Amino acid sequence: MKVVEKKIKIKDFEIAKSNLKDLVSSQNFAVLAEYDFNAILKSKGKNLEKHAIVFDVCNASKAHEILALSPIEGINLPCKIGIFEESDGYHVAYLDPKTIEVGDERLKSIFKEVSGVLGEIALKLSEI
Numbered sequence: 271m272k273v274v275e276k277k278i279k280i281k282d283f284e285i286a287k288s289n290l291k292d293l294v295s296s297q298n299f300a301v302l303a304e305y306d307f308n309a310i311l312k313s314k315g316k317n318l319e320k321h322a323i324v325f326d327v328c329n330a331s332k333a334h335e336i337l338a339l340s341p342i343e344g345i346n347l348p349c350k351i352g353i354f355e356e357s358d359g360y361h362v363a364y365l366d367p368k369t370i371e372v373g374d375e376r377l378k379s380i381f382k383e384v385s386g387v388l389g390e391i392a393l394k395l396s397e398i
Contacts, residue, residue, distance in 0.1 A: 275363040276396040302326040320355035364388045
C-alpha cells in the first residue's frame with residue numbers, strides 16, 4: 271500500500287494525538303489499538319529520539335462490507351494512521367486503502383471511500 275503523508279502545524283505531540291483521535295471518532299471510526307513506538311522500544315531498552323505513534327482505526331460497517339465480500343481482505347484491516355516527528359515537525363500519515371489491488375469493483379469502491387475518509391482526517395489535522 272502507498273503511504274500518504276501531510277505535514278501538520280501542531281507543535282505539541284500530545285495535542286496532535288488527541289486531535290487525531292477526535293477526528294477519527296468524528297468520522298464514525300474507532301481507535302482499536304495504539305502503538306506508541308517510543309514506549310514500546312523503551313520497554314525493550316531502546317531509545318527512539320523522535321515521536322512515532324500508529325493507530326489501528328476501523329469503521330465497523332465498512333469492515334463488515336469488506337469481509338462479507340471477501341474474508342481474505344481482513345489481512346488489510348484495520349486501517350492505519352499515525353503521527354510521526356520529522357526534522358521539520360510533525361506529520362500525519364496513513365496507508366492508503368485505495369491502493370490495495372483487488373479485482374472486485376465493489377471492494378475497490380469501498381476501499382476508495384475509506385481512503386477518502388482517511389484523507390479527510392489527515393487534511394483536517396494538517397489544517398488545525
